[in-house]
Amino acid sequence: NAGVTQTPKFQVLKTGQSMTLQCAQDMNHEYMSWYRQDPGMGLRLIHYSVGAGITDQGEVPNGYNVSRSTTEDFPLRLLSAAPSQTSVYFCASSYGGNGYTFGSGTRLTVV
Amino acid sequence: GQQLNQSPQSMFIQEGEDVSMNCTSSSIFNTWLWYKQDPGEGPVLLIALYKAGELTSNGRLTAQFGTTRKDSFLNISASIPSDVGIYFCAGLFTGNQFYFGTGTSLTVIP
Numbered sequence: 001n002a003g004v005t006q007t008p009k010f011q012v013l014k015t016g017q018s019m020t021l022q023c024a025q026d027m028n029h030e031y032m033s034w035y036r037q038d039p040g041m042g043l044r045l046i047h048y049s050v051g052a053g054i055t056d057q058g059e060v061p062n063g064y065n066v067s068r069s070t071t072e073d074f075p076l077r078l079l080s081a082a083p084s085q086t087s088v089y090f091c092a093s094s095y096g097g098n099g100y101t102f103g104s105g106t107r108l109t110v111v
Numbered sequence: 112g113q114q115l116n117q118s119p120q121s122m123f124i125q126e127g128e129d130v131s132m133n134c135t136s137s138s139i140f141n142t143w144l145w146y147k148q149d150p151g152e153g154p155v156l157l158i159a160l161y162k163a164g165e166l167t168s169n170g171r172l173t174a175q176f177g178t179t180r181k182d183s184f185l186n187i188s189a190s191i192p193s194d195v196g197i198y199f200c201a202g203l204f205t206g207n208q209f210y211f212g213t214g215t216s217l218t219v220i221p
Contacts, residue, residue, distance in 0.1 A: 004153075030207075031207035033208075035211075040120075040213065041213065042117075042199065042211050042212060042213035042214050043154075043199065043211040045208070048207075048208065050206075050207065090153050090154075092153075094207055094209075096207070098159070099142075099144045099156045099159055099201070099209070100154075100156070100201075100209060101156075102153030102154050102155070103153050104151075104152055104153045105151075105152070105153050
């Protein structure tokens with residue numbers, strides 16, 4: 001039982017490059033979300049999905065896109081990376097109000 | 112979004128001491144959660160609380176759902192070095208979207 005799997009664990013991008021952060025869960029959870037974690041800022045919600053085919057914006061969605069074609073996968077796309085997007089990104093999933101299971105994170109640096 | 116204020120922001124304690132931290136909200140919640148994040152890892156759920164006034168323990172950890180439904184508390188007794196990490200509170204009113212506090216960073220000095 002893998003839980004929530006995020007890839008890659010580390011990534012360095014140049015300003016303007018695009019990339020996709022992958023997230024997959026094997027728990028058949030309907031709800032999935034992406035957070036970014038910055039020092040002193042806690043966890044801020046980027047985008048979330050309540051089920052396949054449904055996505056919505058969170059607190060800090062600008063510069064990011066998501067899609068949810070299957071229950072298992074919820075990729076996060078950076079369209080044109082900026083230094084302000086240097087952060088640690090966490091994917092999480094849940095079923096009902098039972099709390100989130102988090103992945104181990106992707107540490108992204110934009111230079 | 113909802114504002115959750117955690118305090119203190121950071122704590123430096125001696126091994127064996129007890130720890131107390133809290134989380135307050137401007138809105139009421141129906142569920143409170145406490146997470147711990149080890150360095151370089153994602154947050155892991157410690158305790159879930161579902162009813163106002165509820166007191167729940169997990170080993171040396173005890174958490175309480177405040178009676179006003181706008182706050183929650185976490186206590187750690189007899190701290191040990193592996194308690195080091197960031198502790199997050201999270202609140203839920205309805206549905207699936209939890210709101211997170213800014214975290215309390217705990218350092219335990221052997």
